[in-house]
Amino acid sequence: MILRVLDPTNERKAAGGEPAPRPASLKGKTIGFISNGKEGTAGFFAHLDRMLRDEFGVADVVFRRKANYSAPAAAAIVDEIKNWQAVVTGVGD
Amino acid sequence: MPVQLTSKLYDVDDFAAAQEFYHANGWTDGLPVVPPTPAAVEACLDWALMPPDQLIGIEPVRSQPITAEKLAINAVMAGCLPMHFPIVATAWQALMKEEFLLHGVTSSTGGAALLVIINGPIRLEIGASSTFNALANSDRATAAIGRAMRLALINLLDARPGGIDRSTLGHPGKFSYCVAEDEEDTAWQPLSVARGIPEGVSAVTVMGAMAPRQIMNEWTKDPREILETFAAEMRANQRHYSIYGGNYAIVIPKQLREPIQDAGWTKRDIAEFIHERARIRRAEWAEVGKGAVVRDRGETVHTALESPDHLLVIAAGGPAGGFGAVIAPWFGSKTKAVTAAIGACVDCEPPKR
Numbered sequence: 001m002i003l004r005v006l007d008p009t010n011e012r013k014a015a016g017g018e019p020a021p022r023p024a025s026l027k028g029k030t031i032g033f034i035s036n037g038k039e040g041t042a043g044f045f046a047h048l049d050r051m052l053r054d055e056f057g058v059a060d061v062v063f064r065r066k067a068n069y070s071a072p073a074a075a076a077i078v079d080e081i082k083n084w085q086a087v088v089t090g091v092g093d
Numbered sequence: 094m095p096v097q098l099t100s101k102l103y104d105v106d107d108f109a110a111a112q113e114f115y116h117a118n119g120w121t122d123g124l125p126v127v128p129p130t131p132a133a134v135e136a137c138l139d140w141a142l143m144p145p146d147q148l149i150g151i152e153p154v155r156s157q158p159i160t161a162e163k164l165a166i167n168a169v170m171a172g173c174l175p176m177h178f179p180i181v182a183t184a185w186q187a188l189m190k191e192e193f194l195l196h197g198v199t200s201s202t203g204g205a206a207l208l209v210i211i212n213g214p215i216r217l218e219i220g221a222s223s224t225f226n227a228l229a230n231s232d233r234a235t236a237a238i239g240r241a242m243r244l245a246l247i248n249l250l251d252a253r254p255g256g257i258d259r260s261t262l263g264h265p266g267k268f269s270y271c272v273a274e275d276e277e278d279t280a281w282q283p284l285s286v287a288r289g290i291p292e293g294v295s296a297v298t299v300m301g302a303m304a305p306r307q308i309m310n311e312w313t314k315d316p317r318e319i320l321e322t323f324a325a326e327m328r329a330n331q332r333h334y335s336i337y338g339g340n341y342a343i344v345i346p347k348q349l350r351e352p353i354q355d356a357g358w359t360k361r362d363i364a365e366f367i368h369e370r371a372r373i374r375r376a377e378w379a380e381v382g383k384g385a386v387v388r389d390r391g392e393t394v395h396t397a398l399e400s401p402d403h404l405l406v407i408a409a410g411g412p413a414g415g416f417g418a419v420i421a422p423w424f425g426s427k428t429k430a431v432t433a434a435i436g437a438c439v440d441c442e443p444p445k446r
Contacts, residue, residue: 010163
């Protein structure tokens with residue numbers, strides 16, 4: 001006997017944007033950091049800041065910290081992204 | 094106009110093949126599932142008077158719409174009967190409220206589960222048990238409803254371990270975590286009424302919840318002494334897990350409720366007492382190995398409850414035993430418990446097929 005069963009997943013994908021085009025080079029660019037604010041991220045971002053400036057010729061690094069590490073970044077931070085050529089964000093503990 | 098299910102259909106050879114098919118696709122919690130046939134899913138939707146495309150809500154962070162059909166498929170897989178489905182649907186409406194912060198609860202390394210607390214007449218209709226083993230496998234209804242919440246998270250929001258779900262440990266409540274309050278054997282106001290739902294209306298409360306921490310005190314009838322044991326467990330949680338205040342739940346069984354009730358204490362009195370007692374100085378973190386984050390704020394007092402209103406007092410448990418439980422929130426007030434009435438559409442006709 002064949003059993004006919006249904007797909008339990010959300011086949012309808014969430015409305016979302018496409019990733020922005022990747023920059024060919026970081027030289028002379030402004031890079032934004034959005035930290036989740038956890039203790040362990042300070043050292044990571046400080047190191048990345050140095051590396052981007054010294055090894056990749058990045059012109060400027062803008063550091064922003066989320067108020068709540070478990071929630072999306074505030075609208076004011078998201079608004080700033082348009083002024084940057086690349087963003088580094090993610091989970092840090 | 095007939096309303097059709099729109100989910101993709103698959104043909105499998107038999108029950109065993111269905112199990113392998115669902116497991117292989119990552120669509121389970123590791124346990125066997127009830128194959129969600131169109132007839133079983135339609136029965137859930139009919140019972141709740143919901144067309145398949147009814148929007149239960151939109152997950153606010155990822156803008157993911159959740160429809161009644163998809164939720165019903167997962168409810169069937171979890172073992173829900175049609176009469177359980179309105180509770181699952183209402184609980185999902187509640188947890189998609191902004192203040193619940195579902196994405197954080199689900200994805201955090203912190204390891205929280207979704208606790209569902211059921212109040213009102215629907216508990217009796219579905220045969221939920223609030224006594225023996227109340228927080229565990231007490232009955233079919235709460236077991237299946239709690240499991241449906243997790244299966245839907247896995248399948249509708251991709252909350253798979255290592256995917257969206259980044260829990261370091263998690264806890265067993267992530268399989269199923271649902272309790273019905275014992276409203277018959279207490280003089281206290283039901284939790285839902287304390288949270289603004291009219292008396293006699295069925296409701297669910299959802300909470301981003303850690304594992305239950307059991308306490309025991311069988312050696313006093315003094316409400317203050319009994320509740321001091323609960324407060325001490327909350328202080329322990331503040332020291333060992335998270336210091337920040339939020340929606341804690343406490344579960345009080347009959348043996349501990351009776352002396353508190355007999356002394357004339359209401360749930361409000363309990364909450365006010367606990368609010369005063371469940372608090373620690375930040376300096377205490379240094380005693381449990383967390384001195385590095387005390388800094389110059391050692392004398393700052395952190396309350397487990399930001400206000401007495403934040404305590405969820407639940408009457409439940411077997412008739413004997415002085416065992417209660419403290420259920421801590423996932424990281425303080427980042428998530429708020431949400432209570433919602435289970436809707437009854439008095440003028441609606443079931444959708445025609």
